[in-house]
Amino acid sequence: MNGFEFRTAPNIQIQTGGAERLAGFLGRATLSTKRVFFLTDQVLLDLGVVDGALQSLREAGFDVHVCADVVPDPPEGMVLAVTQLAEEFQSELVIGMGGGSTMDTAKIVAALLGSDQPLSQMYGVNQITGERVPLVLVPTTAGTGSEVTPVSIVTVGDTRKMGVSSPVLYPDLALLDASLTIGLPPKVSSATGIDAMVHAIEAFTSRIKKNPMSDAAAELALRKLHKNIERVCVDGNDIQAREQMLIGAMLGGQAFANAPVAAVHALAYPLGSLYHIPHGLSNSLVLPAVLEFNAKAAEDEYAHLASLIGLNGTSRALIDEMKRIAEATGIETRLSEVGVPESALPKLAKDAIEIDRLLINNPREVTFDDALACYSSVY
């Protein structure tokens, strides 16, 4: 067997209700820190989702600057503006509490505070040369797994999604508190949960870095997510199911942090860039088409995953089950339903096939015509 590596965050706390005791989990990395830059978004702030964590920090004596400026598909300008606020506050610790956009932004802010390297030189794989300040990530959706990945996605210019991937971006602490996900509407629970399932599926078929540990994480992720995704859509208050979803999404993150995602994500990104379709829904929309396309090369892996979740062991069963879940949970399943004009499909295909960093992981090569056929089949 060829050598491989498996990295993850050094401290992962699964603590339902833990956000209200956040200060108590901070530990060694933050011992000498006093000034906290607390990053979230306006919706979570207005809903009071972050109140318990803020109270915990203030009671423990931290100076906290709350910034709720994060917007979806983090634009580079927003990331830099937020970093300037963090600098002005002389922040010593960055806490990101929110969805993938918030956690991705927090990662970059922590890296920019820790060195003089400009963001423009950080894009790509292993390009960060400096250190970062202490970083804590607290997800409020069960989807991206960003709390345990070394990746941050930034939108550059109007529509270009660029990735920063570096071990520097693993946080010191990931706190998983299922009570933070209780209020998620069914459609968000579904789309983000399907995204997490895609992480597991794509990591399991990742061509270059797939390894026994990423496989184990992907398998357990898929089982937990499959078992609970419909439960949380039917009853959002089912805290046990919520916790299993959060653990499943984290495991999916661990899987793809080490065995990267591929064509589903490559085809999903242009939908986010060009039409601001949320990341989870973008993935869910293109998933059946890409699975159909890949099945020729990944039949054995898909069949294995199908049997793992109680289906008969064929790629067909896995594809049909993913379609069924999207329909059963009521999310959109066609591009025509989410405001994408048919005339845009060639542009989407052109953008998708340029995302080499993802496509090199795909079990099959994807040409422009292949990508276009995938989009057309789910239009």
Ligand SMILES: [Zn+2]
């Ligand atoms: Zn994803």
